[in-house]
Amino acid sequence: MWSAVIEFITFREPNIRFVVLGSIFMGISAALVGSFAYLRKQALVGDTVSHSVLPGICIAFLCIGTKNTPILLLGAFIAGWLSLLAVDWLIHQTKIKPDSANAVALSTFFGLGVFLLTIIQHTGNAAQTGLDKFIFGNAAALLKNDVWLFLGLALCTIVLVSIFFKHFALLSFDRQFAVSIGYPVKALEVLLTSLTVIAIVCGIQAMGVVLVASLLIAPAVAARFWCYNLKKMLVVACSIGALGGYVGAFISYLAPAMPSGPWIVVALFFIALASFIGAPQKGIWARFRLGQNNKRRVQEENILKYIYSAQEDGLIKEYTITPQCLAELRNNKTLEAIEPYKRLCRKNLAIQKGSAYQLTSKGIEYAKRMVKVHRLWELYLAHYLHLPPDHVHEDAESIEHIITPEIEKQLIQLLDNPSTDPHGKDIPY
């Protein structure tokens, strides 16, 4: 086992080199065109094409009687395009909606493919062995000549996408504008679709027709979580695609009996999952942290504000109070928890004095601002939304935490430097 792993990683065998190279380039070209399909909201198209190439392969095989890869792929390419034309025709000539049209084409073509495959398997033609590998894929079955072909096609795709990058980007973002500046949009769409079909056709050997669509879409989806720039997104998606291809080749080498397609999909799934969770800003974890931080900040700001108000009302002296007293004063048990007070101390907004806490001068400034924006917002609601004074407090309780200095300035301007809030309390400046 380990010797096989080392043998694979060190590329000692020329055959391994080819398989790895072919798989990686397949992954890259699929991820590249898949990213555009994803951005154009045509993720389903990949699925339709990949399932639909099967009858093409079978018919090509029936015509020539041998497993000549270029001919089989040509058959696949034609069948893939036909399926897209069928979808287009269904949408325009019948009242079928695009998603249903895709489903109809996909299932019909795939059904026909499996039907033909079964017939071929019963002909007794010895050359047909391995044809069923096209369903779930087997990267290790790549022959040297095939690899050259895939490599060539993948390179062509990469070169064409680089040349037409501007065009494809604009087409994906704003098709109408692309038409309006005179881009040959129809021709560009045919080119992009052809590249998509080619990428799928190249991928079926390693991925199989059932799963190859995931090689198009999964890298794009994962990359979108990390990137906010199209070029970067394409680079990341291609890297993920390449990794997927590498994993596929690796598994195929270690366990030739196992189809490589499912392994690649599982690897891509984990990359995508890691992106959903771990990506900065958009990821689930980042959003969870943001929510947590907000909750903590609200707690802290409320405490500051309550202490300030208590001092203002003459209930306490020198901004000093114990959590228990504050909880009693506000009739709010949750204020007894001491963690928020500790955090205030760490931020130098308060200091501990025995069991009590005292605001520092920095803390008082902060608290004063909270009270100010709270009262400004109350006043704004009373003025502009015509809310009565007893309806404005609840709303201000939450809004005060998100008012930026910019909005604060705007409020002061709009309300013309007000001195008191709707309850008649002074607004501290």
Place this chain on the structure above:
Amino acid sequence: MILQVENPVVEVHDLTVAYQKKPVLWSIDFTLPAGNIIGIIGPNGAGKSTLLKAIMGIIPLASGQIRLWNFPIKDVRKRVSYVPQRESVDWDFPASVKEVVLMGRYPKLSLFQRPTKKDHEIVKQCLAQVEMLEYENRQIGQLSGGQQQRVFLARALAQEAELYFMDEPFAGVDMASEAAIIKLLHQMRAQGKTIVVVHHDLQTAYEYFDWILLINQRLIASGPKEKIFTPELLQATYGGKLTTLTKIGELLKKKSFSSRKDG
């Protein structure tokens, strides 16, 4: 009340546009003068956006002819700029403000050409003109509706065209953006440019435009705003669709009958 002009910038002759055989614009015929801010006004579903798309060659014509400076659109695309409706694109697209505005320079770039320093400078100027320069590196998805609209306008400015078609630039924008857009339109007019704007708000139309086109499936009026803003013409535009026209349209669609050469 359809006034024709001498040496028109835009000439639309007997235009009919149909969606799935059902005409949405019937025999539209008008000419537009240069150097004006022109409003296309009408209720929802009147075919205002359709008219712009037909002029830009984005949708096919059922019949009729459109000429800009007496040329077909395909010969003068570099002199014309189109601002689509803001909602027509997905603002979640991975691009920054700067990158979107740079798209306005694409028509000037050949296949292998990359944007030059000058292109980037023009992008900056255009962003400054719509008061969006400070947002140049922002993700477009993070902008407000009005800001997104201003980005679209900056992209149009970057095209350095003479004739502008804008689809609902005032729809759903905040007051600051609206003021910025109006200021911009006035500057453009002062430079001799012609701006055709689709607009649905009757309240502001009189204030914004020099020349007004009233449409509701058919052309009701075209002329200087003083002559167009009459109760009769507005009533004709907003008083509902013509029942017979609508019925015939439905019939054409149902029987799959081609009204014109569209086939």
